[in-house]
Amino acid sequence: MAEVLVYVDHVDGAVRKPTLELLTLARRIGEPVALALGNGAADTAAALAEHGAVKVLTADAPEFADYLVVPKVDALQAAYDAVSPAAVLLPSSAEAKEIAARLALRIGSGIITDAVDLEAGDSGPVATQSAFAASYTTKSRVSKGTPVITVKPNSVAVEAAPAAGAVEALTVSFSATATGTKVLSRTPRESTGRPELTEAAIVVSGGRGVNGAENFGIIEALADSLGAAVGASRAAVDAGWYPHTNQVGQTGKSVSPQLYIASGISGAIQHRAGMQTSKTIVAVNKDAEAPIFDLVDYGVVGDLFDVVPQLTDEVKTRKG
Amino acid sequence: MSLRIVVCVKYVPDATGDRHFADDLTLDRDDVDGLLSELDEYAVEQALQIAGEADDAEITVLTVGPEDAKDALRKALSMGADKAVHVEDDDLHGTDVIGTSLVLAKAIEKTGYDLVIAGMASTDGTMGVLPALLAERLGVPQVTLLSEVSVDGGTVKGRRDGDSASEQLEASLPAVVSVTDQSGEARYPSFKGIMAAKKKPVESLDLEDLEIEADEVGLGGSWTAVDSAAERPARTAGTIVKDEGEGGKQLAEFLAGQKFI
Ligand SMILES: Cc1cc2nc3c(=O)[nH]c(=O)nc-3n(C[C@H](O)[C@H](O)[C@H](O)COP(=O)(O)OP(=O)(O)OC[C@H]3O[C@@H](n4cnc5c(N)ncnc54)[C@H](O)[C@@H]3O)c2cc1C
Ligand SMILES: Cc1cc2nc3c(=O)[nH]c(=O)nc-3n(C[C@H](O)[C@H](O)[C@H](O)COP(=O)(O)OP(=O)(O)OC[C@H]3O[C@@H](n4cnc5c(N)ncnc54)[C@H](O)[C@@H]3O)c2cc1C
Numbered sequence: 001m002a003e004v005l006v007y008v009d010h011v012d013g014a015v016r017k018p019t020l021e022l023l024t025l026a027r028r029i030g031e032p033v034a035l036a037l038g039n040g041a042a043d044t045a046a047a048l049a050e051h052g053a054v055k056v057l058t059a060d061a062p063e064f065a066d067y068l069v070v071p072k073v074d075a076l077q078a079a080y081d082a083v084s085p086a087a088v089l090l091p092s093s094a095e096a097k098e099i100a101a102r103l104a105l106r107i108g109s110g111i112i113t114d115a116v117d118l119e120a121g122d123s124g125p126v127a128t129q130s131a132f133a134a135s136y137t138t139k140s141r142v143s144k145g146t147p148v149i150t151v152k153p154n155s156v157a158v159e160a161a162p163a164a165g166a167v168e169a170l171t172v173s174f175s176a177t178a179t180g181t182k183v184l185s186r187t188p189r190e191s192t193g194r195p196e197l198t199e200a201a202i203v204v205s206g207g208r209g210v211n212g213a214e215n216f217g218i219i220e221a222l223a224d225s226l227g228a229a230v231g232a233s234r235a236a237v238d239a240g241w242y243p244h245t246n247q248v249g250q251t252g253k254s255v256s257p258q259l260y261i262a263s264g265i266s267g268a269i270q271h272r273a274g275m276q277t278s279k280t281i282v283a284v285n286k287d288a289e290a291p292i293f294d295l296v297d298y299g300v301v302g303d304l305f306d307v308v309p310q311l312t313d314e315v316k317t318r319k320g
Numbered sequence: 321m322s323l324r325i326v327v328c329v330k331y332v333p334d335a336t337g338d339r340h341f342a343d344d345l346t347l348d349r350d351d352v353d354g355l356l357s358e359l360d361e362y363a364v365e366q367a368l369q370i371a372g373e374a375d376d377a378e379i380t381v382l383t384v385g386p387e388d389a390k391d392a393l394r395k396a397l398s399m400g401a402d403k404a405v406h407v408e409d410d411d412l413h414g415t416d417v418i419g420t421s422l423v424l425a426k427a428i429e430k431t432g433y434d435l436v437i438a439g440m441a442s443t444d445g446t447m448g449v450l451p452a453l454l455a456e457r458l459g460v461p462q463v464t465l466l467s468e469v470s471v472d473g474g475t476v477k478g479r480r481d482g483d484s485a486s487e488q489l490e491a492s493l494p495a496v497v498s499v500t501d502q503s504g505e506a507r508y509p510s511f512k513g514i515m516a517a518k519k520k521p522v523e524s525l526d527l528e529d530l531e532i533e534a535d536e537v538g539l540g541g542s543w544t545a546v547d548s549a550a551e552r553p554a555r556t557a558g559t560i561v562k563d564e565g566e567g568g569k570q571l572a573e574f575l576a577g578q579k580f581i
Contacts, residue, residue, distance in 0.1 A: 101449035102456045110543025113447045132339040144543040180461030184488040251501045298574045302563025310568025
């Protein structure tokens with residue numbers, strides 16, 4: 001069976017969920033070979049093996065942390081040369097998309113980004129994409145070279161499928177341009193203890209209607225009662241009420257949870273672009289004409305300062 | 321010494337209009353108005369600020385697109401860019417991102433540059449990979465997705481806010497930069513700027529000028545193929561209730577019914 005190269009997203013050896021989703025999709029088109037880079041790379045092996053990786057290639061070098069993107073492209077290319085895979089899959093994070101694009105150019109292949117599904121086809125893997133703020137669904141293929149495809153988080157349910165996961169060190173020689181962009185310093189983001197926005201099963205978001213940073217506590221309380229991640233509209237972020245990393249939409253994160261709860265958000269096209277594919281959509285807005293109500297499964301026309309705390313109390317009561 | 325800045329700007333369909341695919345599964349440009357991608361306004365803005373700090377700088381705005389794409393160039397010129405380059409050729413119809421990066425890279429090399437500035441992503445294709453591809457093709461550093469950028473002498477510095485960390489980056493010029501919508505509000509063109517833009521030079525180039533063969537670009541030369549495009553079915557109308565004191569409880573009832581609680 002053909003091998004499929006999967007680029008691993010991990011933090012110090014802890015594999016992030018989108019990578020497990022990639023392994024699940026990779027098994028539809030071949031045998032997954034995983035590539036893990038940087039600090040803790042070898043520690044990823046057990047999780048990767050449990051999800052179907054037949055082999056885990058690892059490499060660590062200071063270059064991966066000290067310079068932007070290119071050293072990782074060099075490593076992915078080395079893995080590509082070693083494996084000769086039928087396809088290369090990466091998560092659709094900002095960095096992984098850049099790595100994917102540069103690899104595609106180097107190996108003379110086309111690239112598809114932000115796939116939401118993947119299946120085997122007669123002439124190679126067929127990717128489903130959402131276009132124009134998810135108003136269209138397209139099916140595309142890479143027609144030249146080895147398909148390089150990035151996949152959005154939450155595109156598929158993770159399935160375990162134990163495999164050998166034999167760890168093998170990969171030799172990487174860095175290209176002349178690898179040290180071009182220096183990372184002078186890195187400030188890790190503080191963990192909130194809440195689930196990762198793009199991976200969460202439930203997302204609770206607040207917009208301009210929340211009317212102040214101090215009021216975001218209402219949104220957070222609802223999120224915590226449901227074990228959800230917190231999102232925000234750009235209007236709320238631009239006003240400085242919530243960090244940009246929590247922005248949902250075209251220039252923020254794109255989320256596809258089981259449940260999306262929007263409070264005080266009008267539903268502008270750029271916001272919809274980031275949440276329209278959520279399975280169930282709920283909104284609280286005092287304006288009955290707000291465009292968000294065109295998308296909802298359940299909507300409450302009302303003041304969020306009344307509705308949201310009542311909902312939170314009710315959730316807590318029901319959960320006991 | 322003059323700092324030569326090239327800003328890549330894309331002409332895109334208005335996101336608030338009804339965007340469609342044409343029969344050949346490329347973007348239908350007839351049905352909806354086009355404009356300068358809003359995210360590229362941030363790139364023009366940062367170019368203007370960097371030029372303002374430099375002793376001597378010249379800003380060229382560059383687009384690859386159909387005849388109407390001149391509108392995007394005019395907008396950028398009216399914001400304050402000095403001149404424009406428009407790459408236009410019938411054979412470009414349907415070009416994918418690898419092809420587009422080839423055309424842009426050749427046009428940038430022909431124009432001459434110290435710094436290339438692009439947006440974080442287009443508002444139609446939204447791939448967010450073109451700046452990285454340009455850096456790969458030009459063989460210069462990529463300093464991308466910056467929410468803050470500055471140029472001092474021959475060095476570009478910037479802040480990249482990623483998922484797990486915020487990074488301070490540095491590279492020597494020449495380099496390719498892309499900026500996010502967090503980099504600073506873009507200015508509105510002034511009346512004076514709009515009048516001045518009418519007199520600024522717009523150079524037109526075609527594939528022959530860039531020594532690119534027709535079969536390297538366009539639908540035929542594309543490295544990807546779209547097999548189908550289907551409009552997403554409209555969501556079935558949901559239940560909408562008016563809060564009369566029990567709105568939160570009613571919502572909880574719905575969520576419990578869906579097994580979320
Ligand atoms: C290039 C570009 C990219 C963009 N990217 C994004 C993006 O990634 N994400 C994003 O969100 N936006 C994005 N935007 C901005 C977008 O166009 C909207 O401006 C933004 O989404 C509006 O945020 P909002 O819904 O919170 O605010 P508004 O549109 O002002 O809506 C506030 C809503 O709150 C309701 N409300 C007010 N008070 C209450 C109350 N007490 N109780 C209940 N409801 C109340 C109001 O009725 C209203 O519907 C982008 C725009 C551009 C041009
Ligand atoms: C809905 C849709 C989906 C697509 N999917 C794919 C795909 O999966 N694979 C693929 O190969 N192609 C795809 N394309 C084609 C691709 O979008 C174009 O080739 C495009 O010009 C480059 O990609 P982008 O617009 O996504 O650019 P991005 O990488 O998002 O653009 C980033 C920046 O590059 C600059 N830029 C981009 N295009 C131009 C231009 N023409 N002129 C000047 N500057 C520019 C701008 O500064 C822009 O802000 C798709 C197009 C559409 C409309």
